[in-house]
Amino acid sequence: MGPSSSAKNLLLFLALFGSVLLFRNAECASEEDTLFQEINSYRASLNLSTLIQNSNAACLAKQLAGQFKNQPCSNTSGADTVPGTEPQFSNYPDLLSTCHLNVSDTRDGAIMPACVPDLVPSLVLTNFTLTQYNQNLNDTKFTGVGIGSNKNWIVVIMTTSTSEGDYTNAQSASWFFRPGLICHSAFLLISAIFFL
Ligand SMILES: *[C@@H]1O[C@H](CO)[C@@H](O)[C@H](O)[C@H]1NC(C)=O
Ligand SMILES: *[C@@H]1O[C@H](CO)[C@@H](O)[C@H](O)[C@H]1NC(C)=O
């Protein structure tokens, strides 16, 4: 075995190790991507517009899922929350500013947290389509969506195209900082190394 082949083995090892890390990383967002596609298929079946991904809303959804993560699923939380008893987080203003948002550009949006053990995709979808959240999913006023998850919680935020609900305040995060893209580009990089 020459030095070049052991160098290659090292690269192979790093590539495998890197892939494992990446795929363990929740930022790879497969639950989010799946739900995004399913919501849009559902809207297509109702002849409603396709929702555009909104990165600020996705950021806030991720922050909120992080707040919910340690709460157990119950029949009075998530999609079963009794309207008017939604949890209030005292650090909500901080979560907004983390995502370059303020109350005025989120007012008309809809924030919908759901709790599903292990985020089983079929149950996640029906927690939105067969619950009180359906009235938002099938509403023509919404044009965008951002989805974030943490442990058993997944949060969908729907946005409008008006300044009161478009979730686009100030400078939004640059496109290349979007978690999904980081994940995909890192995966491409590692695949490239793999084929060296
Ligand atoms: C959607 O549009 C198609 C064609 O215009 C129509 O046949 C169908 O009934 C519509 N579906 C709904 C749910 O409105
Ligand atoms: C929720 O679950 C509790 C106990 O598991 C039960 O007593 C209660 O009736 C349930 N409430 C609803 C709204 O289903």
Ligand SMILES: *[C@@H]1O[C@H](CO)[C@@H](O)[C@H](O)[C@H]1NC(C)=O
């Ligand atoms: C939110 O941002 C808008 C536009 O930047 C600004 O006009 C408004 O005063 C801000 N509202 C709050 C509550 O910070």
Ligand SMILES: *[C@@H]1O[C@H](CO)[C@@H](O)[C@H](O)[C@H]1NC(C)=O
């Ligand atoms: C929502 O998810 C819970 C699991 O937490 C499940 O028990 C329930 O049946 C789901 N509700 C719907 C309407 O799919």
Ligand SMILES: *[C@@H]1O[C@H](CO)[C@@H](O)[C@H](O)[C@H]1NC(C)=O
């Ligand atoms: C939209 O959602 C509301 C509330 O769930 C429901 O009453 C209405 O029938 C739904 N419309 C369609 C086309 O699904």
